[in-house]
Amino acid sequence: MIENSQLLYQCNDCSFRKLSTLIVAKEEFDTMCRNTVQLQFSKGETIIKQGGRATNLLFLHRGVVKFSYRYDTGSNYIMTIISGPKLVGGANLFFRDINIFSLTAMEECEVCMVDIEDFKRLALSNPAYVLAMIEQAMEMFQHSIFNFISLAHNHVNGRIATVLLYLWDQVYKDSAYNFTVSRKELAEFAACSHENVINTLSRFRREGLIGFEGKKILILNHEALTEISKKG
Amino acid sequence: MIENSQLLYQCNDCSFRKLSTLIVAKEEFDTMCRNTVQLQFSKGETIIKQGGRATNLLFLHRGVVKFSYRYDTGSNYIMTIISGPKLVGGANLFFRDINIFSLTAMEECEVCMVDIEDFKRLALSNPAYVLAMIEQAMEMFQHSIFNFISLAHNHVNGRIATVLLYLWDQVYKDSAYNFTVSRKELAEFAACSHENVINTLSRFRREGLIGFEGKKILILNHEALTEISKKG
DNA sequence: CCTTAAAGATGAAAAATTTCATATTTCAGG
DNA sequence: CCTGAAATATGAAATTTTTCATCTTTAAGG
Structure with a gap:
C-alpha cells in the first residue's frame, strides 16, 4: 500500500x-x-x-x-x-x-x-x-484490432458506425461520463476528415440512428448502426 | 525432443x-x-x-x-x-x-x-x-501496428509503399524465398482494390522505384519508396 | 456583456478510389 | 498442343472522400 x-x-x-x-x-x-x-x-x-x-x-x-x-x-x-x-x-x-x-x-x-x-x-x-x-x-x-479491421474494410459510414458503437458499448456505457467526444477526435479515431464525420453524424441523426443532447451523443437505433458497421 | x-x-x-x-x-x-x-x-x-x-x-x-x-x-x-x-x-x-x-x-x-x-x-x-x-x-x-497506422494515415500510394518496404525488409530479405506476392494479396494487405495495386505498381515501375523479374518484385529505389511511405 | 477562438455545419469543386468492361498474359491440366 | 481459369493490365464512368470557402453556434476570458 x-x-x-x-x-x-x-x-x-x-x-x-x-x-x-x-x-x-x-x-x-x-x-x-x-x-x-x-x-x-x-x-x-x-x-x-x-x-x-x-x-x-x-x-x-x-x-x-x-x-x-x-x-x-x-x-x-x-x-x-x-x-x-x-x-x-x-x-x-x-x-x-x-x-x-x-x-x-x-x-x-x-x-x-x-x-x-x-x-x-x-x-x-x-x-x-x-x-x-x-x-x-x-x-x-x-x-x-477489431477497430483496425473495420478501418481496413469499411467506408467512412461503417467506420464511424463502428467507432460510435465501440464508444457507446465499451467506453461510456455504465460510466459516470457523458459520451461527448468531439468531431475532430472521432475523425482521428475513424481515420477520415472531420467534415466527413460532421456530415455523417448529421445524416445518422436525420435517419434517427443517433441523437444529440447538448454535446452528448446518444445511440438511438443500435441494430441499424450495427448493420452499417458490418456491411457498409 | x-x-x-x-x-x-x-x-x-x-x-x-x-x-x-x-x-x-x-x-x-x-x-x-x-x-x-x-x-x-x-x-x-x-x-x-x-x-x-x-x-x-x-x-x-x-x-x-x-x-x-x-x-x-x-x-x-x-x-x-x-x-x-x-x-x-x-x-x-x-x-x-x-x-x-x-x-x-x-x-x-x-x-x-x-x-x-x-x-x-x-x-x-x-x-x-x-x-x-x-x-x-x-x-x-x-x-x-505500424502497418495499421500507415493504413489509417496514408493514401493508397503510401500504403502500398509501406507494404512493399515491409515485405522487402522484414520478410523476403535474406530469405530463401522470392518476393512474389500476388497483386490480389498486396491489395488485401494494403486495404484497397487490386486494380489500384496494379496501377500503382505499374507507376512505381515506370518511375524506376521498383522492378519486375518474372513474378518477382524488386525494390530499386529504397529511399524514394521510404519517402512515399512517410509522406504520401 | 462583449470579444474571440474553437467547434460545428454546409455545399461545391477537386482529388482519390472503386467499379466495371474488356483485353492480354500466364500457367496448369487434359 | 489446346483450353480454360486465374492473374495482370488498362481506361472510363461512377462513387467516395477530401479540401476549401464560408457561415453559425458555442464556450471561455476579460
Whole structure:
C-alpha cells in the first residue's frame, strides 16, 4: 500500500489491488507498490508522451483516456479510447523502452504509476500473475484490432458506425461520463476528415440512428448502426 | 525432443529450442514438447482456421505465412505476413480459446505445434520464459501496428509503399524465398482494390522505384519508396 | 456583456478510389 | 498442343472522400 497521508483514495478500495491479490499475496502486492504514485489528470493533459521512456506500468482507476500516434506532419491518429478501471500500458509499456503512443486524459482521470522494475520483480516470482496481467492487456489490444479491421474494410459510414458503437458499448456505457467526444477526435479515431464525420453524424441523426443532447451523443437505433458497421 | 523416426529435421537444429534453452533447462523444454508435432504445409494451405479452437502454440521454422481476417461478405484482409524462424500465435493463440485470424502458408512451410497446456505448464514454473515468449510475440504485433497506422494515415500510394518496404525488409530479405506476392494479396494487405495495386505498381515501375523479374518484385529505389511511405 | 477562438455545419469543386468492361498474359491440366 | 481459369493490365464512368470557402453556434476570458 502506498504510504501517503494525501492519498486521493484508499488502496483498500483499489480494483487493481483486488484483482491482483486474487493471485499474489497482499504483502507482495503492497511491496510492489512501494514506489507507486497516485496522480490526477485533467481533461486534455498528457499522461504518457510518445517517444518518452516507458518506466511505469499504468493502472487507470477512473476516467477516460485515448491512445494516439502523432506524425511528423502533425496529424494525429487515435488508436483506441478506454475507460477505467483498467490496466493500460501492456502493449506499449510492458516490453518496450520507448513509448510508441501518447496517452491523453479525455476526462478527469485518476491513475496509479507502478515502477516497471518493481512489477518485473513480482512478475518473476509469480508466473501466474504475469499471465493474468498480459491477458488484461490483450483484451484492450483485441478491441483495437477489431477497430483496425473495420478501418481496413469499411467506408467512412461503417467506420464511424463502428467507432460510435465501440464508444457507446465499451467506453461510456455504465460510466459516470457523458459520451461527448468531439468531431475532430472521432475523425482521428475513424481515420477520415472531420467534415466527413460532421456530415455523417448529421445524416445518422436525420435517419434517427443517433441523437444529440447538448454535446452528448446518444445511440438511438443500435441494430441499424450495427448493420452499417458490418456491411457498409 | 520429439520422439519420432520420421522427423522432418532434427530438434538439435531447432532455433526455437536454442532460444528457449537459454532460459529453461533442455530437459524441461523437451518435456514440454512431448505432445508436439512437426508439420509441413504447401503454398495456399490453411494452417490455422479463423473461428477454430486455439489449442497449440505455433513455431514457424521455415516458410512464409499470412495472418488474415475474413468477413461474412467474403472479402479478406491480411493483417500481417511473416517469415520463419519465428514464434507465431502470441496474439491470437496465447490467451484466447478461439482463433481470431486464419493463418495460411504462402510458401512451403515447416511448423511445430506445441500443445498450449504443455506450454502453460512450463510457463507457470518459469516466469522469465513467459516474459521472453511474450516479447517475441509482441515484436510481430508491433509490425502490424505500424502497418495499421500507415493504413489509417496514408493514401493508397503510401500504403502500398509501406507494404512493399515491409515485405522487402522484414520478410523476403535474406530469405530463401522470392518476393512474389500476388497483386490480389498486396491489395488485401494494403486495404484497397487490386486494380489500384496494379496501377500503382505499374507507376512505381515506370518511375524506376521498383522492378519486375518474372513474378518477382524488386525494390530499386529504397529511399524514394521510404519517402512515399512517410509522406504520401 | 462583449470579444474571440474553437467547434460545428454546409455545399461545391477537386482529388482519390472503386467499379466495371474488356483485353492480354500466364500457367496448369487434359 | 489446346483450353480454360486465374492473374495482370488498362481506361472510363461512377462513387467516395477530401479540401476549401464560408457561415453559425458555442464556450471561455476579460
